[in-house]
Amino acid sequence: MKAISSGLQAHLDSGATTLAWCWRITRSDGVVHGFTDHDRVLAFLGTDFEPDSGFIASEIRTGSDLAVDAQDAEGVLSSDRITETDILDGRWDNAVVEVWRVNWRNVSQRVLMRQGNIGQVRRGRSIFVAEMRSLAHVLNQTVGRVYQASCDADLGDSRCKINLESSAYRGTGAVAAFSGGRAFTASGLGSFASELFSLGTIQWTSGANNGRRADAASHSVSGGVVSVALLEEPVRGIEAGDTFLIRAGCDKALGTCRTKFSNVVNFRGFPTIPGHDAILRYATKDGGHSGGVL
Structure with a gap:
């Protein structure tokens, strides 16, 4: 009223x-x-x-x-x-x-x-x-914690506790060649392992996209060539020489938390929680009630 x-x-x-x-x-x-x-x-x-x-x-x-x-x-x-x-x-x-x-x-x-x-x-x-x-x-909108297999914390927040400003998880680079669409090769990131920046964030520091942020879909290193693909096609064109700041990303899986960040102690998911297949499970003559995935 x-x-x-x-x-x-x-x-x-x-x-x-x-x-x-x-x-x-x-x-x-x-x-x-x-x-x-x-x-x-x-x-x-x-x-x-x-x-x-x-x-x-x-x-x-x-x-x-x-x-x-x-x-x-x-x-x-x-x-x-x-x-x-x-x-x-x-x-x-x-x-x-x-x-x-x-x-x-x-x-x-x-x-x-x-x-x-x-x-x-x-x-x-x-x-x-x-x-x-x-x-x-x-x-x-979701309020409070969510019971799910993957982590519900954001990489780098107070619950995750990973410092994304550390040189181990942050790098600066430049576009070496833009292949069109969402992908480009980059210079300046040769010291980082492949996949470190997958699902990470990119902040452009020069060029037509200066000041804008973007999400990285993938990061790979093959034969010394570093390739980065964006999650979405950029609003403005990318050209060789455009510089950027890139930070690591995470797929929220327990294995990634363990191997990529050594941060299992702060993992905020429930990896052993039963999935939807537990609801569909039925009795069998040979047992099959170990709790594993069907």
Whole structure:
């Protein structure tokens, strides 16, 4: 139930309203943007809500079954405030969205209709469409520990205790040759064992991707040639000479924790927990009840 001020309620009861929609968006980098469907700038909460900003929202959809309600926002990529570069850099990902209903003649008369986060962003040639998810999407997130065979800690966090800033798990290199797609050969990493940086992270320190982060899918060394493949194709082109900082990765398996990091004492998984096959197991004449995998 919405708490409506007496002033706004009186305005609604008057029968002749002057209402507008306002969207206040706080991006992941802390930058706040304001948009409105009104024809002039509205200001409240320390934010200027600008018209004609290439931002159009669909109707609000709300259900009573705790499903994630959604609303789409369509924007023009040529807008001065919404650029393709910012979208590609992920600055709009998971941004906090507040949807306000405002009396544009007196902006103190307003009500917060919805608060959520930006979810999936779809891009076209000249426009983007951003999905605005309600707060119900938080209910889909895992809270607390998970009983699973693999480790549920993040490599390098306080539970894992591996120091990723150690020279043993961090290296600097440069692109020797880009083979297209997601793969390239690298220089400067010859002293590291093959697979050390598989599932690790890359931070670009020069080139078109300078400042961006990427995930490494694989790292291999063959005949003295170091090859790295990214998990996703880079947003901007990679060229020979681009430098980067790369850190080790982990597949969360017990064997990897033992052989790659010598860190079994901090392993946060349950490798002996019964799997789904235990539910499907049936009695046999020859026994077969050792607890092993079918």
